Amino acid sequence: MLSVRPSGASLGAEVVGVDLSQDLDDTTFNRIVDLWHEHEVLFFRNQTLTPEQHVRFSRRFGELELHVRKDCCRPGFHELFVVSNIIIDGKPIGSQDAGLFWHSDLCYLKEPSRGSLFYAHEVPHDANGQALGDTQFASATTAYNSLTQDIQKRIEGRKAVQSYKKGYYRDRNAGPRKPLTPEQEARTPDVEHPIVRTHPYTGKKCLFINEGYTARIAGMENAEGDALLNQLIEHSTRQEFIYRHQWRVGDFLLWDNCSVQHQAVADYKLPLRRHMERTTLSGTAPF
Secondary structure (H helix, E strand, O other): OOEEEEOOOOOOEEEEOOOOOOOOOHHHHHHHHHHHHHHOEEEEOOOOOOHHHHHHHHHOOOOEOOOOOHHHEEOOEEEEEEEEOOEEOOEEOOEOOOOOOOEOOOOOOOOOOOEEEEEEEEOOEOOOOOEOOOEEEEEHHHHHHOOOHHHHHHHOOOEEEEOHHHHHHOOOOOOOOOOOOHHHHHHOOOEEEEOEEEOOOOOOEEEOOOOOOEEEEOOOOHHHHHHHHHHHHHHHOOHHHEEEEOOOOOOEEEEEOOOEEEEEOOOOOOOOOOEEEEEEEOOOOOO
16 A cells, blocks of 8 residues: 655655556556655655566656667667666766756756656665665755745746756766767757746746756846856755655656756766666646
């Protein structure tokens, strides 16, 4: 029977008593959706899923995105974006350096992702058996609600420029990435989205900016705009807004890309292996 264990942080909860490899009845699935909207991050422990089952459960929520980096997708499953440091025959099996900066998945698209569903195949551990490679999640709703009224009024109606190129080309632990192809650049032009985004399902206000992809505030002079953006970015990931997830093999976790931003903790390297796979839900234009 389904039960819930809140994380104790400002977001996040564990759902117990659900086997995601099975076809869930509508009542159970709708309860999961409601809990997701309430807690913004949900996770399920001890799941055993095939790629087909991962994709099938994800499609219960709606249409899935096909990632622009097809070379990082699981062979035969363009819906599954692989996040891993594993190299086979001299070639990475997925993205080795994804998520090192705070970000919201696909925020740089005209219609950013609704959410992401992440499954843990391999988790690195240190010599003492401590899990490494945690993921931090910050509540964008709590961050917005914690702004002063003066700042809320200052950013009301304003937009920020989200840039895939900014996030793609910034310094990373794995070294420089190969240049984007003309096709990839054409699919990811810079876009403007509201700084204060309304959640399409709950109506809550969310602070929709992040360190990884937000390039500037539209319509503001560089110095003033940069100062305000930096202030918002610093505010958005204050410790009291964060849930830090320590992964176990078999964890299945979903987060809301409107009300949450996240960051991978890069505290491991080969020969310690990490292998995760992600489906990404199509979303709607921010308002």
